[in-house]
Amino acid sequence: MKIDKRKASHLDWYLIINGLILFAIGIFNLVSATSSFYSGSYNFIMKQLISFSIGLILIFIIIQYDYRIIANHSKWFYVLAIAFILLVLIIGMMAGGAKRWINIFGISFQPSEFMKPILVLYLANMLYEKKREGKALSLRDISMPMLATLIPFILIVKQPDLGTGIIIVFTSLSILWFVGLKKSTYALLFGIGAVIPFIAWQYLMKPYQKMRVLSFINIDADPSGFGYHAKQAVIGVGSGKFFGKGYMAGTQHKLQFIPEHHTDFIFTVFGEEWGFLGSIILFLLFLSFILRCLKIAQNAHNELGSIIAFGVATIIYLQFAINVMMAIHLAPVVGIPLPFISYGGSSMLTVMISTGLVLNVSMRRYMF
Amino acid sequence: MENFVKDDTTQESRKYKWCKWLLIFTIIILIIRLWDLQIMKGSDMRKLSEQNRIRIKKVVAPRGMIYDRAGRIMADTRPSFNMYITPEDIKDFNQTVDGLAKLIDIDREDIIDKMKVASGLPPSFPVKIKSDISMDEVAKIEANRIYLPGVTIQIEPKRNYPYAKMMAHMLGYVSEVSDEELKNKSLKGYSPGDNIGRYGLERAYETYLRGKDGEKRVEVNAMGREVRTLETIEPIAGNNLYLNINLDVQLTVEKAFENKKGGCIALETKTGAVLALVSRPSFDPNKFASGITKEDWKAITTDKMHPLQNRAIQGRYPPGSTFKIVSALKVLEEGIINEKTGFSCRGGFPFGNRVFKCWKKGGHGGVSMHRGIVESCDVFFYNVGLKLGVDRIHGMSEAIGLTKITGIDLPGEKNGLVPSTAWKQKTYGQPWYEGETVSVSIGQGAVWLTPIQLAQLSAFVANEGVTFKPHIVNRIVSLEGKTIKTFEPVMNTNVKLKKDVFRIVKEGMRGVVNEPSGTAYGSRLPNISICGKTGTAQSVGEKGKNLGDHAWFIAFAPFEEPTISISVLVEYGGHGSSAAAPVAKSITETFFKERVVIKEARIHENR
Numbered sequence: 023m024k025i026d027k028r029k030a031s032h033l034d035w036y037l038i039i040n041g042l043i044l045f046a047i048g049i050f051n052l053v054s055a056t057s058s059f060y061s062g063s064y065n066f067i068m069k070q071l072i073s074f075s076i077g078l079i080l081i082f083i084i085i086q087y088d089y090r091i092i093a094n095h096s097k098w099f100y101v102l103a104i105a106f107i108l109l110v111l112i113i114g115m116m117a118g119g120a121k122r123w124i125n126i127f128g129i130s131f132q133p134s135e136f137m138k139p140i141l142v143l144y145l146a147n148m149l150y151e152k153k154r155e156g157k158a159l160s161l162r163d164i165s166m167p168m169l170a171t172l173i174p175f176i177l178i179v180k181q182p183d184l185g186t187g188i189i190i191v192f193t194s195l196s197i198l199w200f201v202g203l204k205k206s207t208y209a210l211l212f213g214i215g216a217v218i219p220f221i222a223w224q225y226l227m228k229p230y231q232k233m234r235v236l237s238f239i240n241i242d243a244d245p246s247g248f249g250y251h252a253k254q255a256v257i258g259v260g261s262g263k264f265f266g267k268g269y270m271a272g273t274q275h276k277l278q279f280i281p282e283h284h285t286d287f288i289f290t291v292f293g294e295e296w297g298f299l300g301s302i303i304l305f306l307l308f309l310s311f312i313l314r315c316l317k318i319a320q321n322a323h324n325e326l327g328s329i330i331a332f333g334v335a336t337i338i339y340l341q342f343a344i345n346v347m348m349a350i351h352l353a354p355v356v357g358i359p360l361p362f363i364s365y366g367g368s369s370m371l372t373v374m375i376s377t378g379l380v381l382n383v384s385m386r387r388y389m390f
Numbered sequence: 391m392e393n394f395v396k397d398d399t400t401q402e403s404r405k406y407k408w409c410k411w412l413l414i415f416t417i418i419i420l421i422i423r424l425w426d427l428q429i430m431k432g433s434d435m436r437k438l439s440e441q442n443r444i445r446i447k448k449v450v451a452p453r454g455m456i457y458d459r460a461g462r463i464m465a466d467t468r469p470s471f472n473m474y475i476t477p478e479d480i481k482d483f484n485q486t487v488d489g490l491a492k493l494i495d496i497d498r499e500d501i502i503d504k505m506k507v508a509s510g511l512p513p514s515f516p517v518k519i520k521s522d523i524s525m526d527e528v529a530k531i532e533a534n535r536i537y538l539p540g541v542t543i544q545i546e547p548k549r550n551y552p553y554a555k556m557m558a559h560m561l562g563y564v565s566e567v568s569d570e571e572l573k574n575k576s577l578k579g580y581s582p583g584d585n586i587g588r589y590g591l592e593r594a595y596e597t598y599l600r601g602k603d604g605e606k607r608v609e610v611n612a613m614g615r616e617v618r619t620l621e622t623i624e625p626i627a628g629n630n631l632y633l634n635i636n637l638d639v640q641l642t643v644e645k646a647f648e649n650k651k652g653g654c655i656a657l658e659t660k661t662g663a664v665l666a667l668v669s670r671p672s673f674d675p676n677k678f679a680s681g682i683t684k685e686d687w688k689a690i691t692t693d694k695m696h697p698l699q700n701r702a703i704q705g706r707y708p709p710g711s712t713f714k715i716v717s718a719l720k721v722l723e724e725g726i727i728n729e730k731t732g733f734s735c736r737g738g739f740p741f742g743n744r745v746f747k748c749w750k751k752g753g754h755g756g757v758s759m760h761r762g763i764v765e766s767c768d769v770f771f772y773n774v775g776l777k778l779g780v781d782r783i784h785g786m787s788e789a790i791g792l793t794k795i796t797g798i799d800l801p802g803e804k805n806g807l808v809p810s811t812a813w814k815q816k817t818y819g820q821p822w823y824e825g826e827t828v829s830v831s832i833g834q835g836a837v838w839l840t841p842i843q844l845a846q847l848s849a850f851v852a853n854e855g856v857t858f859k860p861h862i863v864n865r866i867v868s869l870e871g872k873t874i875k876t877f878e879p880v881m882n883t884n885v886k887l888k889k890d891v892f893r894i895v896k897e898g899m900r901g902v903v904n905e906p907s908g909t910a911y912g913s914r915l916p917n918i919s920i921c922g923k924t925g926t927a928q929s930v931g932e933k934g935k936n937l938g939d940h941a942w943f944i945a946f947a948p949f950e951e952p953t954i955s956i957s958v959l960v961e962y963g964g965h966g967s968s969a970a971a972p973v974a975k976s977i978t979e980t981f982f983k984e985r986v987v988i989k990e991a992r993i994h995e996n997r
Contacts, residue, residue: 200405254612257442260427260435273443278612294439298428305417312413320406335409343416350423 033085034318034384040311041377044362045074047292047304052365054269055284055291058276066284066365073367077374084378085385092382093326096143100170103140106133107177114181122181132368134178134186139376141190142197142333144170149201150326158204164211167198184231185286185356189340196336197329238354251287254279256351259293259301266297284365286357289349308342308361318384327383334376444620445476445514445610448581451601452547454628456561456591458637459663459864463552465561465592470548470680471523472583473531474516477505479540479610489538494527496520507569508582518566518583522548522680549585549592549679555672556644559700560635560800560862562590563675565682585679590700591631591862593801598866598874601628627869634663634864642980643668646973651695651961652940653702653841655860656977659849659952661879662858664798665981667842669701703796703803706838707959710927710966711766711909712942713833715847715895716808718763720786721774722891729894732758735769739828746772746828749926763898764908766924768832775831780822783830784810789885790850791857792843796882798860806839834928845957846882848944851899852921852952854892855885899923900949903971910943913971919949920978922956924966938962943970947978954981 049070056066084092106124110133114121123130145167152159171194179187195211203211223232237249241256258274261267272294275283280290293301312335319331338361345360347353359369427435456465473494480486491498501519508517523531528543535541549564551557564585571577571586580586584603587596604625609617643654647670656665673690677683682690690697699705721727737753739746748754748768754761762770775783787793787808795803807813809830811822829835842860849857859880866875899921902908909924925942941963946952956974963969 254442256427257435257438259424260431261439263428263432263436273609274439277443277610277617279439279442293424293428298424298432301424301428302421305420309413309417313410316406316409316413320403332409339413339416343420346420350420350427352419352423 032385032388034314034381037311037314037318037377037381037384040307040314041362044307044311047307048363050269051288051292051295051363052284054272054295055275055288056365057270058278059284069367070365070370073370074374076367077371080371080375081378081381084375085382087382088386089330089379089382090326092379093143093147093330096140096147099140100144103133103137104174104177107137107174109133111177111180120181120183122183131371132366134174134181134183135366135368135372136375137174137178138186138189138193138337138372139334139379141171141174141194142330142337142376143379145194145197146326146329146333149197150324150329153201153325153329156202158202159198159207160204161207161210164198164203164207167194170194179226182228182231183357184227185344185358188344188356189337189358192340193333193336197333200329200332234356235354238351241351251281252351252355255287255290255349258283258290259350262294262297262301264298266293266295266300269295271295282357285359286345286355286364287349288360288364289346292363293349305346308338312339312342315380318380318387321387322383323387327386331380331383334380337376338373441512441514443609443611445516445608445616447516447544447606447608449604449606449622449625450546451603451625452627453549453564453585453601454599454869455630456599457630457632458635458640459633460637461632462637464557464633464635464637465549465551467547468550469545470521471525471528472518472544472546473520473523473527474542474544474583475501475505475519476514476516476540476542477508478513481539486538486540489534490519490531490541493530493534494520494523507572511582515581516542516544520681521566549676551675553641553644554674554676557635557640557668558590558672558675559669559702560590560667561675562592562594563588563678564592565678588678589675589698589802590800591633594799595631595863595866599628599631602626629869629874630867632864632867633862634658634661634665635667635862636665636981639977639981640666640668642666642976643973646976647960650963650969651701652959652963653700653705654958654973654977655702655842655845655956656981657845657849657858657860657955659852659946659955660858662849662860662882663864663879664860664862665954666977667702667862669699669705671695671697673697700800700802701959701961702841703798703800704840705959705961706804706806706840707940707942707961708835708837708927708929709833709839709844710925710940710942711768711832712844712847712923712925712944712966713837713839714763714766714771714831715851715899715923715944716786716790716792717771717774717778717783717831718759718895718898719790719851719887719891720782721778722759722894723786723887724778724782726777727759727774729759729890732756733762733770733773735767737769739769739772741772741776741828742825744825759894760898760901761907763895763923764901764905766902766909771831772828775827776824778827778831780827780830781810781812783827784808784813789883790847791883792839792847796842796846796860797880798842799862799877803842804840806843807836808839809836833925841957841959844942844944844959845955848923848946848957849952849955850883850885851892851895852946852955855883855887857882896921896949899946903945909967910971912967913943913975915947915975915979918947918978918982920945920947920975921949921952922946922971922974924971926964926966929962938964941966941969943967943974945971945974945978947982954978 053063056063110124115123122132175187175190241249258280275291280287283291315331315335319328322328341358341361344353344358348355361373452467487501504519564587567580567584567586587593605623607621608619643666647668651670654668677686735748735754735757737748737751754767757767757770792806795805814822846857859882861877865873867873903910903914903920903922910922922945927940929940941960943958943966946955958970958973960969
């Protein structure tokens, strides 16, 4: 299928360049983050670049098809994603005490990651008509979307992958809010929202997850475990001071004081080496990226596009905010990658697929 | 198609505004937090990260060596493996402690105790858990490293005494500073695990021997593993001690005392240089350097033989007949009797309502001063004592220096006691009885002296009134061979007595060894005229049980030009003539035979 020249001319280059800068920063940062590993940076960088290349191909494919057509098929993607997540629970690989990865033909990936954009598509497809009608959603209206969210949420949390589960739930709630809710629905959701933490604490959360929350509240509660790591992460970022210690010169991560510093704690590497100044520039790049997604949502040709772009903006925002907050001890430690920056193929692909969807919405804003 | 048409309402744009504000609000929160962490607390955090990565490791300075006068090693250092735990690097305390207790010969409690002692220090400070572990233990720990994060092994110099039990009282020992000592501010510059000189020369010369520890700043990773060394400050080894001790003489005495208890000291008459100093029973100072076990410590401290007591300078004994020299000197000096004055000995001396016996049952018959000394006639000296009175005996003792410590360069020396009427009045509130003077005149009663004091008495006669402060250390030399300090002879006494007094006493002492009737005739040497005085002192046995008499022998040699003064005490050894005098004989023999070695030493000194 050949891409329509008119549509191509409407590609959002702002978003593309913004994304590329973030990706480039990510690669440079990853070189430093992984240079202390025994195998060196090479493997990590290669894998990350391969993921990025595959991501580019996926974007290219995604923007060829009208997002309405893609959304129309979203329930099949959804079913496929659920199937993979179930598969993870059955034949998944254990890593770090959790079953999150699945290995097919030697390629391992994390299906729960892909659930994020798929759910956005699925919910958008379910709700755009309601939004167009301007009708606030009733309890009945949200029952299906809620169910569609709850099923993957429960399966993902069982892996356990609380981080991805949280992103999914909050993204889905944001979309519901974006479409519009009746007052009674608000009331119900708030009611549930108030009770859920207690239920979760009492029945759902695993001891180590509770420990993380406790050590977030009191960083010295578990000085040798999570508290220790949280503290070391804060020391890493803080020690960067205004200008940072310089590229490749961060000692906190190089000497392994911070675990997972190439994935979930990647921001500590950046904060330590680039300091306050670098961090603010990074924040502004994310701010600009998310605002651009919101702008695309606002200018989308229709409600379906709006919801998709808004959903993607939400995913990027939540991941960015929670990931950074985790590193600077403003949020408990949950496994959430920093978009474009963290190492990880599935995460990279998810971010790129999401970006592809937004680009798709953007380039078709003058269509029809 | 129509379905997709977008509905732009004001409510819609309000939602976007909400989103933008939330976004900006989030960024502001993040920036405020970063400002707090990186700008406000940045310097503290930088310090913390530096502390994380940098460990300051002590590089223990080797302690100075101890040599005899000819440069022969008496105490040195050897490499040993010491095990440390860095509290900060322990991941699981119980795993580490149990793991170690399983792998090597150490109790859980011992580890915990050691860690407690260091609890006031920063957690990055490695705590020494066990010193001098075996190669086998090193291998076991290395093989299990990954299960024992925070456990490290360091090679450090350890004090070594090649002669083990020999010379222990003189050399002393080193052991780790205790918790209390560390709290004591006078011990500046010591940290847990450091060794400190405890006893003997190790303690007396601690400041010279200790050296200055170096430092190594190393970068470590989160597992406590060293990544690289950032900076090294080399340790400065302690200074070496060159002693006045003649190792040959020392070993001769050590051998002579192999199965005996007691003390012995040999001095260079003209300088006070200590040629040999022995105390038995002894202990192995090597045990202390690697951290003495509780059992060993208990065994040493509860031993009824008191192996930690340096009998040569701390053991107070009745001097017995050796003390007759004091009475002899005084009585001749005062001119109360002369060389020719005689007393009759019939084996006993009736005084008051009792009879004081002479050691020779049949009596000596008519006895003058010479024979009195040579044959050690008790009755002769009973008469002398009564003519002098206790205060004059006390006065002479004081002049010789027997009532004070000699000032030898070893800690813990005890002074002697020679009674006087004033002393008795002060101590017991009672007058002096003349009968007591009878006992004192032959070194019994309330006379208590140490072997080193009697060595001074011998030197006093040999030098005719001059004594020098006994000194073990000859000089202190730095690692580079620079002499830091030399010890010149210090005069202790310089008493002028009539010329004849010393001649008579000296001739008497020569007779003790060289005349067939002399009490130490068996210990004569063919070519060296030893002068001596035997002593057999009645002892008050422990718990009233009489274990035998203490055997004494004091000597100097040769008669013509005395160079060596000796004092030998054998606890419960019986007769001075049979138990103590032979020791002095072999000392003299070795000393003069080995003068070649001493000449070599002189060459060494002048280098």
